[in-house]
Structures are given as C-alpha cells and as structure tokens.
Amino acid sequence: MNVQEIRKMFPILDQEVNGKPLVYLDSAATSQKPAQVIDKISEYYRGYNSNVHRGVHTLGTLATDGYEGAREKVRKFINAKSTEEIVYTRGTTTALNLVAQSYGKANVGAGDEIVITPMEHHSNIIPWQQVAKETGATLKYIPLQKDGTISLEDVEKTVTSNTKIVSVMHVSNVLGTVNPVKEIAAIAHKHGAVMVVDGAQSTPHMKIDVQDLDCDFFALSGHKMVGPTGIGALYGKKALLEKMEPIEFGGEMIDFVGLYESTWKELPWKFEGGTPIIAGAIGLGAAIDFLEEIGMDNIEAHEQKLANYAMERLSEIDGLTIYGPKHRAGVVTFNCDDVHPHDVATVLDAEGIAVRAGHHCAQPLMKWLDVTATARASFYLYNTEEDVDALVKGLIKTKEYFGHVFG
CATH class of the missing domain: 3.90.1150.10 (Aspartate Aminotransferase, domain 1)
Known part of the structure; x- marks a missing residue:
C-alpha cells in the first residue's frame, strides 16, 4: 500500500x-484518524452502546467483548505476556502518574534516587518531582551529549545502588532522539532499580516489544497512533502490578465493599475505577488493526x-x-x-x-x-x-x- x-x-x-x-x-502532538477508526467508534455508539462487565444483556456483552478484545490487541501489539499486564488509562500522562503515585510512593524513600533525563516531557518530570518531594528521595538527571543523545557511560555513572526508579522517554518529542532504553533497562536492573519507559512517541512509529526491552513499565497514548483521544495504556510486569495499590476508587474496580473495609478486583481491573473509556478502547483496537495492516x-x-x-x-x-x-x-x-x-x-x-x-x-x-x-x-x-x-x-x-x- x-x-x-x-x-x-x-x-x-x-x-x-x-x-x-x-x-x-x-502528528507528534496528535495524529489524524483514518475512516476505519472513526467508523468503528460510530458503530459502537450507533449499534451497541452499553456499559461493560456488569450487564448480562446483549448490548452489554457486545460492548464488553469490544472493550476486552481491544485490550488483547494492545497486548499483542507491544508483546506483553498477558492482558493482566495491560491497564487502560487516559493516555501516557495518566499512565506515568499511576506508576509514580502507586509504585513510586510505596517503594521510594529518603536517601533513594529517581533518575530521569533533561529531555523528558513534563509528564515524565513533574510526577517524579512530586514523589521526590513527598518521600525525600533525590531526583537525578542523566546528562545529554552535545547532539541531544544519551551516553550509556553517563547512565552507568548516574545510576547507583541507591537508584530505585529510572524513567526515560523512548523517543524525544523535540529532538527525535531514539534512546537506548533496552540497554538503560539492563543498567537499571543491575542496580536493582525498575525501568519506566514513556512510549508516547515510539509506539506509533516503530515495532515495540516490551519483553525484549525488558522494561518494567511502558506507557502509551492512543491519539498519537491514529486512535481517539482520551485513551491510552500502561504496561506493567504482573509481579509489580499485583503489589501496587489503586489510586482511584469507586465502581468497577472493587471485589467486595463493606461498611469499613473493601477489597479490589484482580488485574487489570483494580486500576480501572468507574465507567471506562469504552468507545476509546474500541477505537484504539481499530487503530492497532489499521497500523498492523500497514x-x-x-x-x-x-x-x-x-x-x-x-x-x-x-x-x-x-x-x-x-x-x-x-x-x-x-x-x-x-x-x-x-x-x-x-x-x-x-x-x-x-x-x-x-x-x-x-x-x-x-x-x-x-x-x-x-x-x-x-x-x-x-x-x-x-x-x-x-x-x-x-x-x-x-x-x-x-x-x-x-x-x-x-x-
């Protein structure tokens, strides 16, 4: 084609x-949408608009199948092991904030380090600034080379045994730099840190394999990859997600609610409180179909x-x-x-x-x-x-x- x-x-x-x-x-700000995606969203609203998971009627079943079917498409698209590792979010910003607020605050303390780079989008700076302020951790920056790239030697110098989190964008939305996140992840893991990847600018443009990258978390946005606005996903390794607490509470994400105690659903739904972005997820699935066809x-x-x-x-x-x-x-x-x-x-x-x-x-x-x-x-x-x-x-x-x- x-x-x-x-x-x-x-x-x-x-x-x-x-x-x-x-x-x-x-398109780095937002991509345009093909007719296939627009039509799929319209098809949902015209033909089977309903809430997901709760209903036993036909429309509810069709909506749930479309919503969860799209999750499987995301899983396959980035080669996650399981749909349990795919959490729907409003986009990359929400995904990174989820990691910072849930994993970061629970696993970082005074004397620990969070390592990022000066090229990061604000959505991969401010959440870590907040975690550092609230926990007493130190925020450190990997220096940039003159051409706006990262040297692995500098990564080795910056990441230490005190580093708990390394969070780096895969592709710079300003410089176009393609960062060696697989190699950075290996360095992070050598020191016992987790690797977070902002994949907003890479997922629409290149083949992503989160298992090959061996990142612990990976965030993406649908609207940059010919999908609708307001939908994205967080990939997280199952072992990490299972230990994390939700940061939004309400309907959909609960298992049992009592007067004084409640329990949460299993992965990934414990992180998806409230009525989800159903049309957005279905549109994201259609966008993935389109990209894979090309x-x-x-x-x-x-x-x-x-x-x-x-x-x-x-x-x-x-x-x-x-x-x-x-x-x-x-x-x-x-x-x-x-x-x-x-x-x-x-x-x-x-x-x-x-x-x-x-x-x-x-x-x-x-x-x-x-x-x-x-x-x-x-x-x-x-x-x-x-x-x-x-x-x-x-x-x-x-x-x-x-x-x-x-x-």
Missing part, C-alpha cells in the same frame, strides 16, 4: 486551510526516509538552526534566524501548513538548548516528500516576509 492510498483513508487530509491544501506536520516496519522505514529528506532540504535554508542528532525519528525541530517560532508557525499556517511552536512541554530541554521555544515539524505514515517541499517553500517565504518587515 503506497502513501497516496493511505492518505485517502484519512478524511481530514482532503481539505484546504486558508485556501491552500492542508499539509499536516503535527506494517510497523513499513511505517518506520517511510518515516526514516522522510526525516532524512527533511534534514537534507531544511539544511539548505540559510539561518535555520536544527536541533538534535543526525539519526532521528520523524521529528525535526528548528528555529529560523531571529523570527519567533510562533510567528513562523503563523506564516506557515497561512500557507496551509500545520506545525507546532512553543516549548513542547519540555521546558528543561529548552533551557538546555538555550532557547525559549522552537518550531517543530513531525511526520507520520500519511506524509510525503511533497509535504516536506511545501514546508521548505513556506519557510523561505517566512524568511522573505520578516526580512522585508525588519530589513
């Missing part, structure tokens, strides 16, 4: 923005080709600073002369080109880069070299416009 055939499956791409054909280069290896190869082409073309523009390593995922973050990234994004938007501008929920990384903000173009399976060409043309026009205004 070629990219033009794929593009036809995404209804939103067939439109004009500001009188120009839409060029969507903001093939994750094919998606990764396509994006790698686009990233290389984008780096080559953007490097031709004078005054453009590109951040991050040469080898990267499908993300290119840049600044253009003295033009503010928001102004760059505004001019590009006038040309129908959607990019992200700001600190990208990575303010510590912005400080490390010595900038306040950047512009970012991110690619996915529906993007083409023509999209990159349009971006280059738009940036040249931006330079000309601001050169004329301030020249």
